[in-house]
Amino acid sequence: MTVKAWLEMAMHDAERRGLPELKPLLEALARATSALRTAEWNADATGDAALGPDPGSPSTPLGASANPLDSARGKADPGRGR
């Protein structure tokens, strides 16, 4: 589902449920979702490696020590977010 289609559906549902105050929040969420979907690090089924690093195994424990060699350094745009 595209973000546009999702937002239309969500806005309609919020209206139907009598929650019009939800609409501006859904619009903000739609902007965040668009940003998330267009991020360069998203997975791609073509296997295009240029899209960024593979986050690795889902069993990797958060907070566990990571091998610096598997870090994303050098692959991401260093100027981004600065």
Next chain:
Amino acid sequence: MGADPLTIAGLSRALEARETTAEAVVERCLQRIAERNAALNAFITVFGDEARERARAADREMAAGRRRGPLHGVPISLKDLFDVRGTATTAASRVREHHVADADAPSVAALRDAGAIIIGKTNLHEFAFGTTNEDSAFGPARHPHDPNRSPGGSSGGSAASVADGMCFASMGTDTGGSIRIPSAVCGLVGLKPAFGELSTEGVVPLSGTLDHIGPICRSVEDAAILYDVLRGGGVRPTGKPIDLRALRLGVARGYFMALLDPQVAAAFDAACERLREAGARLEEVSIPHVGDVAAIYLHIVLTEAAAYHAKTLERRPEDYTPNVRIRLEMGRYVLGEDYARAMRGRELIRREVDAALEDQDALLLPTLPIPAPKIGAATVRIGAVEEPVRNVMLRCTQAFNLSGHPALSLPCGSTTDGLPVGAQIVGAAGDTPGLLRVAGAVESIVAARAAAHAGYLGPGGSR
């Protein structure tokens, strides 16, 4: 460190030397609560009689030579998300008004075993879903320094209770910054240990993969004492203090400094300068995709919170405060594929934080971009930009909930109005004891004493 009666360490030494008693200390805290809680609304429940009884028991034990450790006889409050057997865990919500906990949370049991005296349960942003403490079924908690301002959140009552001298420390929770933000805003030390280190069992969740528990207190040494007890003992940093001339700190500027109140920026820069003068090596580091953190965080926290609240949103929506209800409702619209994307982005952030730490002992950055916001303010102006308060307050902290790295806020200065400013230190993955060692060294150089903002009269009766 000297015997500061405002800290746990100082009080502990005073109790050990029989300069005061647990009963006297508890009585003084209860008196302070009686005098000030109507103005600050920090506590939801006060365990007056039980605290007095336990204080007398602690005094008897210590007099008999059975000293349990540095928390013995120390009054501590709990954010009202922690289960205490036989009492309501309200989460500051009418949704929980008939709840009664059937057991202490393991963290609460550990504190009790160490001799801590639970003096009461503190106000919070309803279900911890907010950063200002304004949305609470019990009304907003207020800043001890200026009651027209927020003490931060979501552990706002906890921070207010410590900063105002109603107790010596408080247990909080941190899903996007809820320990570190109120600690910074109130001039305190707040520790978010590494993800998964401390049990969240018996604590009302917000977002299961982001939730942490940890202490809010007045010094790094106190944070280490509490952390040690909560971990089961034996992990408290010991040995030689860190040589500041060997300390390597990665200063994360860029995104974290792009939207910063000028007075916060000045206090942070001055702290950096003092560290440089003391011999620490400060080097700029970057987390390349930190600009994606807000979108990643939002999709995770909304989805996980909505899953927990789905039943009560259907059955009792009117029992939530309007703002919290509507934010929870938003989470019910997030698609599964976007949650999965966010979890992938989260892993990328974790790796980038690891990479930023590779040649550093810790990262150093502001805890939050603004001083305590005015209660009722929806937005805040920073330079020429008007930003939603919530977005601004989470900006510097939420990345480390995603990454799971241990992080601590300590006071590093204040604004011209006397409002505290916090600096955040982020430690290596899984190494909370290492973070505490670094924080102790940084505190010795930059910390504006938390006690300067406390109204508590110590055991000796002096500030």
